[in-house]
Amino acid sequence: MIHFFYLACLFTVTDSAFSKRFGAPIKNNDRPIIGVLAQDVFNATPQRNAYIAASYVKFLESAGARVIPVMINKTEDEYKRLFKSINGVLFPGGGVSLKSSKYSKTATIFYRLALEANSKGDYFPVWGTCLGFEMLTLLTSGESLLSHTNTKGVALPLNFTDDVRDGRLFKEFPEELLKSLATERLTVNSHQWSITTENFAKSEKLKSFYRVLSTNSDGQNEFVSTMEAYNFPIYATQWHPEKNAFVWRRPYIPHSGRAIETGFYTAHFFISEARKSFHSFRSVKEERKALIYNYKPEYTGKLSAFEQIYYFD
Ligand SMILES: *[C@@H]1O[C@H](CO)[C@@H](O)[C@H](O)[C@H]1NC(C)=O
Ligand SMILES: *[C@@H]1O[C@H](CO)[C@@H](O)[C@H](O)[C@H]1NC(C)=O
Numbered sequence: 001m002i003h004f005f006y007l008a009c010l011f012t013v014t015d016s017a018f019s020k021r022f023g024a025p026i027k028n029n030d031r032p033i034i035g036v037l038a039q040d041v042f043n044a045t046p047q048r049n050a051y052i053a054a055s056y057v058k059f060l061e062s063a064g065a066r067v068i069p070v071m072i073n074k075t076e077d078e079y080k081r082l083f084k085s086i087n088g089v090l091f092p093g094g095g096v097s098l099k100s101s102k103y104s105k106t107a108t109i110f111y112r113l114a115l116e117a118n119s120k121g122d123y124f125p126v127w128g129t130c131l132g133f134e135m136l137t138l139l140t141s142g143e144s145l146l147s148h149t150n151t152k153g154v155a156l157p158l159n160f161t162d163d164v165r166d167g168r169l170f171k172e173f174p175e176e177l178l179k180s181l182a183t184e185r186l187t188v189n190s191h192q193w194s195i196t197t198e199n200f201a202k203s204e205k206l207k208s209f210y211r212v213l214s215t216n217s218d219g220q221n222e223f224v225s226t227m228e229a230y231n232f233p234i235y236a237t238q239w240h241p242e243k244n245a246f247v248w249r250r251p252y253i254p255h256s257g258r259a260i261e262t263g264f265y266t267a268h269f270f271i272s273e274a275r276k277s278f279h280s281f282r283s284v285k286e287e288r289k290a291l292i293y294n295y296k297p298e299y300t301g302k303l304s305a306f307e308q309i310y311y312f313d
Contacts (some may be wrong), residue, residue: 091132
């Protein structure tokens with residue numbers, strides 16, 4: 001299936017107006033733009049109905065992407081138009097409901113659009129982190145299979161599965177980094193809910209859709225910590241690759257050289273996937289208006305688990 005996507009991608013490329021315009025076939029879109037999903041603010045006030053933690057933006061920018069905020073509470077038509085303008089979407093971590101929040105409503109639309117597009121050979125990667133990971137398990141299985149785990153604030157080494165060898169996500173990671181990932185506490189867990197390997201194995205829908213790349217344990221229950229879809233460019237980590245370089249508020253977040261490499265190679269992988277997407281805004285003006293550069297992150301200091309947050313109306 002990987003081959004299928006690769007071919008589908010090349011096909012789009014040779015066919016695209018872009019390569020025709022410039023003569024030579026172009027293999028990659030080196031100007032990828034990623035949509036990051038905003039989420040509902042718990043105590044919403046005017047001008048502060050939704051937010052994005054700045055760490056997700058920096059994480060993507062560090063690997064060569066630009067970011068646009070995907071606002072919540074837009075119409076389906078607006079999301080469809082946006083979907084055709086961007087080269088990937090990231091569902092970030094957070095604390096909103098997976099069933100009733102505007103975040104979940106928006107994620108549901110983008111997930112469906114991504115499945116449709118990829119099925120037609122229109123490459124479009126999706127990334128889920130923490131809550132985004134949990135959201136994807138719900139979207140794929142259609143049921144809530146999450147269990148409580150004692151993983152609110154802890155960095156852990158990844159327990160790689162045998163299937164990681166057939167996987168894509170870690171393929172280009174340096175050998176030394178993979179060794180460190182398996183032995184050092186480089187991946188930050190900041191969640192109360194997880195999909196246990198037991199529940200995962202019970203779900204035909206999850207088992208047939210996702211390859212489990214790593215697991216972790218809270219000492220009681222083993223849970224899935226990294227997964228990727230077999231036949232779609234959909235990737236998810238229960239851990240936070242964006243925190244290591246960009247969040248300092250919690251003592252368990254590692255900042256070692258290897259920890260920073262972990263974040264970078266993870267972002268690099270996802271953006272490499274986004275370079276296979278050829279969606280674009282209809283005009284430079286529309287693109288400029290959508291970019292997150294139009295907004296200023298706020299320093300939230302002691303008030304938050306993040307240093308900087310973008311707030312939206
Ligand atoms: C936006 O939010 C309001 C208030 O929750 C709701 O009534 C409205 O239907 C929402 N619009 C969309 C497009 O979701
Ligand atoms: C890693 O996963 C294997 C397979 O589930 C399990 O047997 C082993 O105990 C796990 N190791 C750790 C350190 O959790």
